[in-house]
Amino acid sequence: MTSQLLDNSHEPQCDIRVTHQHQLVPSVSARFRKSPSKELLPHKSMVHLVVTFWFLVSQIFTAYGSPHTPERKSLNLLGPLFSNPALPPLPPLADALAGASRAGIDLQNIQADILLGMNKIAETFFFFNVQNPTLFVSRLKLFAPAITSISQALDTAAILPPTFVNIAFSASGLKSIGVTESIGDTFFNNGQFADSSALGDPSTDNWISAFKGTDVHGVILISGATQLELETELTLYKGIFGSSIKEMYTLQGQARPGDQQGHEHFGFMDGISQPAVANFTMNPLPGQITVPLGSILLGEPGDVNASIRPSWAKDGSLLVFRQLQQFVPEFNTFLLDNAIEGPGLSKQQGADLLGARMVGRWQSGAPVFLSPTKDDPQLGQDSTRNNNFNYEASGHNITSDQSLCPFAAHIRKSNPRADLTPIDTTHHFIRSAIPYGPEASYLYAIVTSSLENGFRFIQAKWENNPKFIFGKTDPTPGFDAINGQNAGQSRFITGLNPFNPSQNLTIPTQFVQPLGGEYFFSPSINVLKSGLLTWALKKLQIITRYLTLSFYRWPPLVQFAHFITSSSEMEIEKDVFTDNNVDEIVDADVIEAVKENIQPLQKGRRATALSAIFSTPHAQREVILTKKRVQFRLQVEQALNDEDDDEEESLDPLDVYSRFVAWTMESYPQGQSAESGLIELLEEATRVLIDRGNYKQDPRYMKLWDLYAGYVDKPQIIYAFMLKNEIATEIGQFYEKYAYILERSGLYKKADEIYRLGIARKVEPIIHLKNRYSEFQKRMLSAQPQASLQEPTQRPPQPILGQRKVLGETSRGKAVPTPVMTITERPRQPNARMQIFVDPTGEASVDAESSAWPEIGTRVARTKENRPEVHKMGDGPLKSRTSRNPSGSVPIAAPRATFVPFRDEDNMPPPVTTTSSISFSERTTEIPNTPKASFTPFRDEGLEATPVRVEAPSTAVPRIKQTGMTTEAEALRKDPFKNYDSKPDDEP
Numbered sequence: 001m002t003s004q005l006l007d008n009s010h011e012p013q014c015d016i017r018v019t020h021q022h023q024l025v026p027s028v029s030a031r032f033r034k035s036p037s038k039e040l041l042p043h044k045s046m047v048h049l050v051v052t053f054w055f056l057v058s059q060i061f062t063a064y065g066s067p068h069t070p071e072r073k074s075l076n077l078l079g080p081l082f083s084n085p086a087l088p089p090l091p092p093l094a095d096a097l098a099g100a101s102r103a104g105i106d107l108q109n110i111q112a113d114i115l116l117g118m119n120k121i122a123e124t125f126f127f128f129n130v131q132n133p134t135l136f137v138s139r140l141k142l143f144a145p146a147i148t149s150i151s152q153a154l155d156t157a158a159i160l161p162p163t164f165v166n167i168a169f170s171a172s173g174l175k176s177i178g179v180t181e182s183i184g185d186t187f188f189n190n191g192q193f194a195d196s197s198a199l200g201d202p203s204t205d206n207w208i209s210a211f212k213g214t215d216v217h218g219v220i221l222i223s224g225a226t227q228l229e230l231e232t233e234l235t236l237y238k239g240i241f242g243s244s245i246k247e248m249y250t251l252q253g254q255a256r257p258g259d260q261q262g263h264e265h266f267g268f269m270d271g272i273s274q275p276a277v278a279n280f281t282m283n284p285l286p287g288q289i290t291v292p293l294g295s296i297l298l299g300e301p302g303d304v305n306a307s308i309r310p311s312w313a314k315d316g317s318l319l320v321f322r323q324l325q326q327f328v329p330e331f332n333t334f335l336l337d338n339a340i341e342g343p344g345l346s347k348q349q350g351a352d353l354l355g356a357r358m359v360g361r362w363q364s365g366a367p368v369f370l371s372p373t374k375d376d377p378q379l380g381q382d383s384t385r386n387n388n389f390n391y392e393a394s395g396h397n398i399t400s401d402q403s404l405c406p407f408a409a410h411i412r413k414s415n416p417r418a419d420l421t422p423i424d425t426t427h428h429f430i431r432s433a434i435p436y437g438p439e440a441s442y443l444y445a446i447v448t449s450s451l452e453n454g455f456r457f458i459q460a461k462w463e464n465n466p467k468f469i470f471g472k473t474d475p476t477p478g479f480d481a482i483n484g485q486n487a488g489q490s491r492f493i494t495g496l497n498p499f500n501p502s503q504n505l506t507i508p509t510q511f512v513q514p515l516g517g518e519y520f521f522s523p524s525i526n527v528l529k530s531g532l533l534t535w536a537l538k539k540l541q542i543i544t545r546y547l548t549l550s551f552y553r554w555p556p557l558v559q560f561a562h563f564i565t566s567s568s569e570m571e572i573e574k575d576v577f578t579d580n581n582v583d584e585i586v587d588a589d590v591i592e593a594v595k596e597n598i599q600p601l602q603k604g605r606r607a608t609a610l611s612a613i614f615s616t617p618h619a620q621r622e623v624i625l626t627k628k629r630v631q632f633r634l635q636v637e638q639a640l641n642d643e644d645d646d647e648e649e650s651l652d653p654l655d656v657y658s659r660f661v662a663w664t665m666e667s668y669p670q671g672q673s674a675e676s677g678l679i680e681l682l683e684e685a686t687r688v689l690i691d692r693g694n695y696k697q698d699p700r701y702m703k704l705w706d707l708y709a710g711y712v713d714k715p716q717i718i719y720a721f722m723l724k725n726e727i728a729t730e731i732g733q734f735y736e737k738y739a740y741i742l743e744r745s746g747l748y749k750k751a752d753e754i755y756r757l758g759i760a761r762k763v764e765p766i767i768h769l770k771n772r773y774s775e776f777q778k779r780m781l782s783a784q785p786q787a788s789l790q791e792p793t794q795r796p797p798q799p800i801l802g803q804r805k806v807l808g809e810t811s812r813g814k815a816v817p818t819p820v821m822t823i824t825e826r827p828r829q830p831n832a833r834m835q836i837f838v839d840p841t842g843e844a845s846v847d848a849e850s851s852a853w854p855e856i857g858t859r860v861a862r863t864k865e866n867r868p869e870v871h872k873m874g875d876g877p878l879k880s881r882t883s884r885n886p887s888g889s890v891p892i893a894a895p896r897a898t899f900v901p902f903r904d905e906d907n908m909p910p911p912v913t914t915t916s917s918i919s920f921s922e923r924t925t926e927i928p929n930t931p932k933a934s935f936t937p938f939r940d941e942g943l944e945a946t947p948v949r950v951e952a953p954s955t956a957v958p959r960i961k962q963t964g965m966t967t968e969a970e971a972l973r974k975d976p977f978k979n980y981d982s983k984p985d986d987e988p
Helices: 028-033 044-065 093-103 133-146 171-176 186-190 227-244 328-337 347-359 377-381 410-414 455-463 525-540 565-569 588-597 607-615 618-645 653-667 678-688 699-709 715-724 732-744 748-760 766-783 967-974
Strands: 122-130 164-169 218-224 245-254 317-326 430-436 441-448 491-494 504-507 512-522
Touching (some): 122 227, 133 227, 164 171, 186 512, 218 512, 227 245, 227 653, 347 410, 410 455, 441 512, 588 607, 653 678, 678 699, 699 715, 699 732, 732 748, 732 766, 748 766
Antiparallel strands (some): 122 218, 122 245, 164 218, 317 441, 317 512, 430 441
16 A cells, blocks of 8 residues: 555655644745835835734734644744654754755755655645646746745745645646656556556555546645645635646645644554655754665666656656545454453553554554553654664564564564665655544655655565565564555464464454555756746747736735635736836836826736836827737637637637736726726626636636626626626635625625525635625624614615715716725614604604605705895996897806816827817817826827817716716626626626
């Protein structure tokens, strides 16, 4: 079977590194942030500082309240959060760098779980299948900076969340992206499913379906302190790869809490015997086996297959993953039924002794060779003694005496030490494992440079071989009592009873059974960033553009990051106005002058881009943007045609639309306008892609719908349509945003139903959705302590300040609104008794709602005392300067403007109707030209001021048309589904 379930030399490296040092290292966002961008606005440094402080506080609370923390009364932020004296300590970074220099390796180039094993408080294994090789290879380059290196894992000076990320590929996965060159390992090429019978597995009938065959192309390993951190990171990475991959299987491991921390489900301390690496490990512990560097890393000294390795495989490693099920009740029953009988031993003590001799260690980790009759917890926790033995002792015959430790004990079978002469240093590996699930199972992973000489050799030729260890008086010591496999048949073992060593014990069943697994290759980080990618891109003949990392420079807001995960898919194209390789000087005066008309973006805006855009004259700017828009249109057409042709190297339409939308929002800071066509673009993208590809549950597609909803009059119609058509219904953010829109509109009961629906469907991240629902309930209880969540029955809540969304308005209306929260009335109590009007005649009090302002008379009636009356000021009428016309009426002089209103020339394209085409009678007043500014971002010198008509005031509130809104955009705001064959319901 696979495993070194319990510790031994390959006995675990990384055992459950959970009880080990829990180093504080940068998470993905922090690692991206190590390359600061000149394009970030200065205030973001303060944001970084605030978020770092937030994480420090969260870590302190975690340390005081987590059941996984042995000591909760103090916390050293620069030291390990979790430690266990039974486990080999991680080396300090300085020692590791010195060892790496001596070994000639680069710790920045090696994934962290290879030589060290990542901290295992919690770990997620995300197995995927590559659906679109072209898109996947392009996204892999974006993902590469998130991978944790050894140096990052050991950098304790970084006071940031300890979230570590690694990635590995199966042989079929490498082939799927065009890497067909053999890695030099036949068993890796065939896969673990084909190798199952050779490993002695009982059957593959009970394997997880994802592992049956070669459909698993890769695995992303994420480990950290909490499942919430892992869910946040995984959501981010799934968003990066998008539709290029399909989720095959996901497993979440969690270290056992309390006094069982560091123990596997049988109850034994795991991970004590871990090999030291030659020329790398500075100070090996007493008794620690030292293995060649090449037994772990491909292409390094000691790699038996170094001569046939491809150059891109150097400093990578093979990863063996096995999902193991432990039958704990059966194991404990077997121990009690076969408890060793001896002087002074109770039934339970005899069972404990039998279990310890089967494993080779007591549950505390103390080796039975050093403590043969009873457990010694102090010995088990002392890392300088608990591994310091080699099965040789004075007066002890190593070839025949099993009184101290049986020849077939698990840790002796897998790490014979002095039983082999000379001591074997070739057949070893580094192990990383963690328990998972309430059903007592184990996620088992080991790293080695050779499956034949490492994992398969130990499993098939040592643990499954009843004749090993060779050279003993008894030629058949038996199977490994824990991991030994016999194709589902019974096994025997000798020497378990120290009072009767010749007694054989038959084990009728397997206590550990594999449920599936695969062989993977973990490339070096440099290969992921350049070598393998460049080679694969060339082989696939892919031409693509990559995302900028602006979004990922933000600190990792763990509690809220999934809220903005989908925006990471909105790719930002290279600045079309400037050369990004040249340092630009930001003209702050330009930005200051137009800041009221800059619509905010969730990820922020680049100062250099804003300066370049608004410093470019309008006409020149439009020429540049039009060319770029045409390029996007060609890409959209090509992507849609390629998808129809079902070509393997076709572009992803959703990817192209997402980049198109993001570029539009970046290049038109004022938002929607006739020139940007943003509303029309969003409507087109959401409508065209609704029946194309597997996009309905893609976060990028949901992002397009969210943006579209922000520009329509009734956004709840958008979300109701999405729910009806099963769009984003498996994403927790959808229900949060839908419920928010309903709550903002006063539809509290419906908002409550949406929250409940998302929770009932168990969408992810479910924890954040439940938190949002809890906050919603608190708001409702606070607003109406005696009333249930009912819909408003009187009049819908109205914004106090109307629909004003921007600070300034132009002469042709106001700018397109940015989605903001409007202020609504507090829900009315059904038994409210407050009166706002009392009839002086003494009539009965009228309810406040029925005595609303419209009932207190007209404005004329209420202001009659202030209405002036015309009286003669002398003996005759006043003389007028103007002469009377034949009708006797006096013409009213046209009002004169007392100020020059600001005119946003950038949002005001030349009118269709020219000034000369308007009759003189229609032009009673003209607004003079805006004085010329000292900069040219808004004014096209070729444009003339456009006269406007002055109309008589009306008592009705006019519907002001948004600045620069085309007829189509205005129609879409009112009816967002006007271009659909069938119209959705008007109500959510």
